[in-house]
Amino acid sequence: MKSGLVFILFLIALTSLCDTINQLFLKSAINSLASPRGNVKSVLKFIVQLLKVPRVWVSFIFSAISLCIWLVVLSQADLSFAFSADSMHYIFIALAARFILKEKVCFKRWIGIVLIVVGIMMVSLS
Amino acid sequence: MSKKKLGLKILFFLVLTDFMETFTHLCFKKSALIENEVVLTSFSEVLIFLQSAFSSPFLWLGLLSVLGTFILWSSLLSKIDLSVAVPICSFSYILVPLASIIFLHEKVGLFRWSGVLFILLGVVFVSLSASERERALE
Numbered sequence: 001m002k003s004g005l006v007f008i009l010f011l012i013a014l015t016s017l018c019d020t021i022n023q024l025f026l027k028s029a030i031n032s033l034a035s036p037r038g039n040v041k042s043v044l045k046f047i048v049q050l051l052k053v054p055r056v057w058v059s060f061i062f063s064a065i066s067l068c069i070w071l072v073v074l075s076q077a078d079l080s081f082a083f084s085a086d087s088m089h090y091i092f093i094a095l096a097a098r099f100i101l102k103e104k105v106c107f108k109r110w111i112g113i114v115l116i117v118v119g120i121m122m123v124s125l126s
Numbered sequence: 127m128s129k130k131k132l133g134l135k136i137l138f139f140l141v142l143t144d145f146m147e148t149f150t151h152l153c154f155k156k157s158a159l160i161e162n163e164v165v166l167t168s169f170s171e172v173l174i175f176l177q178s179a180f181s182s183p184f185l186w187l188g189l190l191s192v193l194g195t196f197i198l199w200s201s202l203l204s205k206i207d208l209s210v211a212v213p214i215c216s217f218s219y220i221l222v223p224l225a226s227i228i229f230l231h232e233k234v235g236l237f238r239w240s241g242v243l244f245i246l247l248g249v250v251f252v253s254l255s256a257s258e259r260e261r262a263l264e
Contacts, residue, residue, distance in 0.1 A: 071179045072172060074158035078232045080223035083151055087219070087245045090252055112251030115244050122241030 004076075005124060011073050012082060016089040018066035020096060025059035084123040087116050139202055140211060144218040146195040148225050153188030155230060212253035219246050 032053060036046035050056055073082050091113050097103040157179045179185055203211060219242055226232040 068176055071154065071158045071176060071185075074155045075175060075179075078226065079151060079155045079230060080226040080232050080234050080238065083222040083226075084219060084238075084242055084245055087249065090249065094252070108254055109252050112248040112254070115248030115251060117248075119241045119244030119246075119248060122244060123238050124241075126235050126238035126241065 008073060008077050008082075009085060009124060011069055012085045013088055015066045015069045015073065016086060016092055018062045018069065019089050020092045022059045022062040022066060023093075024096070025055045025062065029053040029055040029059065081123055081126075085120050088120060090116055136202060136206055137214070139198060140214045141217065143195055143199050143202070144215055144221055146191055146198070147215075147218045148221040150188045150191040150195060151222055152225055152229055153184045153191060155226075157182035157185035157188065209253045213250045216246055216249040216253075219249070 029050060032055075033046065033049055036042040070082075094105055094109060094113050098105045199211075199215075223232075223234045223239070223242060227234055
């Protein structure tokens with residue numbers, strides 16, 4: 001049972017990681033275009049333009065991988081546990097921001113991350 | 127463009143995204159349920175499992191709900207700040223376990239609820255620090 005738990009947590013970490021990569025690519029693709037004005041027509045035009053950016057497709061591939069792993073996780077674990085543990089992506093994003101993008105991560109955010117880690121541990125051990 | 131304070135209408139739609147997200151995950155869980163708790167050990171077993179999951183209508187309902195949530199969420203974000211929206215949307219960390227109890231008959235003990243509470247607090251702290259950043263940028 002314990003090794004099973006570790007494996008499930010590893011898979012959840014993997015989906016969170018894929019999600020983080022997916023968000024990074026999506027954000028960078030969106031940043032490469034001018035943001036649309038409020039009306040529906042310009043939003044639709046924006047989406048069509050967005051689909052021509054290769055990075056969007058990279059992001060789609062990662063979200064597809066993430067979905068497949070997520071389905072495997074759900075087949076093995078309780079939803080109430082898996083969904084809570086998926087909040088791991090907050091940790092990954094903060095770490096990526098700190099060490100890859102070299103952003104400053106403020107004290108409050110570290111407190112938040114510690115709380116999330118404690119929460120995930122409690123949810124996993126119950 | 128200045129963003130408005132949180133109005134009742136926006137609050138309603140934010141809570142709606144919480145419910146939609148919960149619905150999405152219920153659908154995914156339903157599509158991933160296998161009759162007799164098979165442990166997936168080999169890659170070919172995983173592929174067979176994914177094939178059955180993708181042929182479930184629940185999965186496609188879930189994906190439709192993802193799309194709907196995404197559209198609603200991004201239009202809401204053009205109206206309010208992310209640091210306001212995220213804490214309200216982390217309400218789904220409570221909704222999902224509740225829905226798991228009601229619809230999936232999962233058991234959630236006091237210890238697990240406490241864990242959920244810690245995660246919720248953590249998410250609020252993370253988004254509070256985002257609001258500081260927004261203020262600094264103004």
